[in-house]
Amino acid sequence: MKPSLITDHPFGEAYAKRLGVSPWGGNLPGPKVEEWRFTPLRSLAKIAFAPATAKVDAIPNNVPLIAGAARLVLVNGTYRKDLSTVDLGKGVEVYQGKVSAKQGSSLVALNAAYAPQSLALHVTGVAKKVIHIISISAAGSEPAVAHPRINVTAENGSSVTLLESHVGLPGQTYFSNPVASIAVGEGATVRRYVSVDEDSEAFHLATSLVNVAAGGIFEGFHLGLGGALVRQEIRVALTGENAKVHLNGAYALGGASHHDFTTVMDHQVPNCASSQVFKGVVDGESHGVYQGRIHVARDAQKTDARQVHKALFLSRGPQIDCKPELEIYADDVQCAHGAATGEIDANHLFYLAARGIDPETARSLLVEGFLADAVNEINTETVRDLFGSAISAWLKKREVRA
Numbered sequence: 001m002k003p004s005l006i007t008d009h010p011f012g013e014a015y016a017k018r019l020g021v022s023p024w025g026g027n028l029p030g031p032k033v034e035e036w037r038f039t040p041l042r043s044l045a046k047i048a049f050a051p052a053t054a055k056v057d058a059i060p061n062n063v064p065l066i067a068g069a070a071r072l073v074l075v076n077g078t079y080r081k082d083l084s085t086v087d088l089g090k091g092v093e094v095y096q097g098k099v100s101a102k103q104g105s106s107l108v109a110l111n112a113a114y115a116p117q118s119l120a121l122h123v124t125g126v127a128k129k130v131i132h133i134i135s136i137s138a139a140g141s142e143p144a145v146a147h148p149r150i151n152v153t154a155e156n157g158s159s160v161t162l163l164e165s166h167v168g169l170p171g172q173t174y175f176s177n178p179v180a181s182i183a184v185g186e187g188a189t190v191r192r193y194v195s196v197d198e199d200s201e202a203f204h205l206a207t208s209l210v211n212v213a214a215g216g217i218f219e220g221f222h223l224g225l226g227g228a229l230v231r232q233e234i235r236v237a238l239t240g241e242n243a244k245v246h247l248n249g250a251y252a253l254g255g256a257s258h259h260d261f262t263t264v265m266d267h268q269v270p271n272c273a274s275s276q277v278f279k280g281v282v283d284g285e286s287h288g289v290y291q292g293r294i295h296v297a298r299d300a301q302k303t304d305a306r307q308v309h310k311a312l313f314l315s316r317g318p319q320i321d322c323k324p325e326l327e328i329y330a331d332d333v334q335c336a337h338g339a340a341t342g343e344i345d346a347n348h349l350f351y352l353a354a355r356g357i358d359p360e361t362a363r364s365l366l367v368e369g370f371l372a373d374a375v376n377e378i379n380t381e382t383v384r385d386l387f388g389s390a391i392s393a394w395l396k397k398r399e400v401r402a
Helices: 010-019 106-114 346-353 359-375 381-401
Strands: 070-075 092-097 118-123 126-137 144-146 149-154 159-168 174-176 179-184 189-197 203-212 217-226 229-238 244-253 258-267 273-282 287-296 303-313 319-328 333-343
Touching: 092 126, 106 179, 106 203, 118 126, 118 159, 126 174, 149 159, 149 189, 159 174, 159 381, 179 189, 179 217, 189 203, 189 229, 189 381, 203 217, 203 244, 217 229, 217 258, 217 381, 229 244, 244 258, 244 287, 244 359, 244 381, 258 273, 258 303, 273 287, 273 319, 273 359, 287 303, 287 333, 303 319, 303 359, 319 333, 346 359, 359 381
Parallel strands: 070 126, 118 149, 126 159, 144 174, 149 179, 159 189, 174 203, 179 203, 189 217, 203 229, 217 244, 229 258, 244 273, 258 287, 273 303, 287 319, 303 333
Antiparallel strands: 092 118
């Protein structure tokens, strides 16, 4: 049966008219597509987005900068050398590459059709600097759309640490459709940490496609703190024996934010391992989604694959949907998944109150401790501290709103 698609909506018509090309048909996934049933795109489909052309002359103040890191800046998907630091150190080259026309999901195909270029990183050695990629969305006076594209190739035996910050200018309606393609070579190590802290009127639908070769290590962490409707879809293929993947994440949502983490771990060969830990807190009228699928092919014996999702309600208004899946065709494997949701333990609050800690501070301490289990999975200390500080800042804003 063909997947259900939302067709003929204003986004496709507006985009085609302004670019002078045929409409792409607005083929966004509809509610009958199983992977999208918790994240309806009706609100996105109603908006007539134009190609993003707004100018940005500086990096927004809310983007934290790491001392000593190399900085690469994209504005509406276009590489801005004037805002970047081009000295990446030894072992890494950066260039503006072409975007592959290879088809994938409708959003990947849309990115391939309209991305102005790709930010391509070629890693040939052991990169000493953290490479900080800052993707800025700016709409201007009318809703706008951009398609950032990042391609990373880590050659055999190489190593690199990437930090991505996705932000937008406040008070603007924009749609960011980023795609990242990452190839981890034999014996290579890629650490990638992604922060999505979009504006409250922003749509952000990201797709990450990762391939890990024999003996390769991929460590990913995704943080979600803002945006009207956000989805981070991460698909990882373990294609060489003894590949290892650690994919973790955390989210803190308030207001009417919607954040969807969808992960697919595809074990294609024997003797590989993957682990996932995702934790989140929800407040206000927000909606958190976690969908995690582990696929083990028939020949992928000796697979070790695990995933855990836990979420905490900070009030009675928000919603959590969780859907863990195991699809196993091999016999000799160790695979497990776990999921749990609940409220803050009243006994823990009482314990802290009995020691003179006020209720809001006590709640913040418990929330930070809850999310720390996921954040502590980050091996790069500077990034771990940065993400921990971002969560603390979110909690302080929540206290002010309360």
